[in-house]
Amino acid sequence: MKAKAVRLHGANDLRLDEFELPEIKDDEILVKVVSDSVCMSTYKCAILGTKHKRVHEDVADHPAIMGHEMAGDIVKVGAKHQDKFKPGMKFTLQPALNYKGTMWSPGYSYEFFGGDTTYCIIPAEVMELGCLLEYKGKAYYEASLAEPMSCSIGAFNANYHTKMGVYTHEMGIKEGGKLAILAGAGPMGLGALTYALHRDVRPGMIVVTDINQERLDRAEHLFPVEEAKADGIELHFVNTGNMEDPAAELIKITGGTGFDDVFCYAPVAQVVELSSAVLGRDGCLNFFAGPTDNKFSAKMNFYDVHYNSTHVMGTTGGNTDDMIESLRLTAENRINPAVMVTHIGGLDAACQTTLNLPKIPGGKKLIYTHLEMPLIALTDLRSRADEDSRYGELADIVDAHKGLWCPEAEEYLLKNFIKE
Structure with missing residues (x-):
């Protein structure tokens, strides 16, 4: 065929x-x-x-x-x-x-x-x-996003902690601990955040950093600090871009202890070094973001490795159990992978979208493969309503869901935009 x-x-x-x-x-x-x-x-x-x-x-x-x-x-x-x-x-x-x-x-x-x-x-x-x-779910996009969600789930499950004098690793993030997601207001960071807030074993504090205030504002809109507080989690969104000493400021938020778990979501030396600098005793740094440069390196504090038992690891992708967990939590409405999505488009837009991905602002780009449509930001749907009323209908649905893609929007798209 x-x-x-x-x-x-x-x-x-x-x-x-x-x-x-x-x-x-x-x-x-x-x-x-x-x-x-x-x-x-x-x-x-x-x-x-x-x-x-x-x-x-x-x-x-x-x-x-x-x-x-x-x-x-x-x-x-x-x-x-x-x-x-x-x-x-x-x-x-x-x-x-x-x-x-x-x-x-x-x-x-x-x-x-x-x-x-x-x-x-x-x-x-x-x-x-x-x-x-x-x-068995309703929306295809939720199943597509189960894979990127499983990557963060795998990272959380792969982190580990130790006990003095005992040669065993306790797998997973520290329950009730202090967790940081650095360069975390992008799509994968937001996926990690929705998971951190709603998984079974949760931290007591989460700090999300970025240098883009617009992305941080969107993140806080999607994850209100008061809602996290009601669930027993102290949530902070921090712009480190203009800080003279970001490490000192972040450690101050923890009350001086540093973080138990740090996830680095950008393959940038300064972010890696900041990740190392804010680790607390027995802190685990997960270098999540994969670099394209096979000689990429950055400094890590090896004094702390020796005397404070800090450690570093990296994960790439999740496994099948992580994928199943993602699908289960989505079906239970405990996590919302749509927080990652900012654009939709058809298969005809996929080549240029992929080749120019780092230059396109926003989060995940969702491709519907039987659709002919340029890549469109969800925030731009309404601006196209004059040329095609269907975009206005789609914008109404998205706006009714905090500006997020949703099963209703996908159902409308598949019913009204695809030519059989």
């Missing part, structure tokens, strides 16, 4: 291609992709091409479909999997396959498997690893 997809042909070479999908094998599944959110990792893949660890050397001859934060409908199931999966089921998947020691993943490594496409083929290893998940 025919498919249309954004495919990588080489470094900085993304193309919207139409091509023929092969017939599925007995151990494969054909799916219709409905939504895919654009990840900064996809941008890194697009600009690096075969220099990226997940991209195959012959990508010029076998271009890879981009995108890995996908959700949609199962169309056809190979004979081997018909006992578990049926046509018409909604799906999402965990893309961090780690199959037989390889780094292959959808959105980087496969010719016929990825998220920025109308249809794709899910290969046998995904089912073998238990990474294809039935999705």
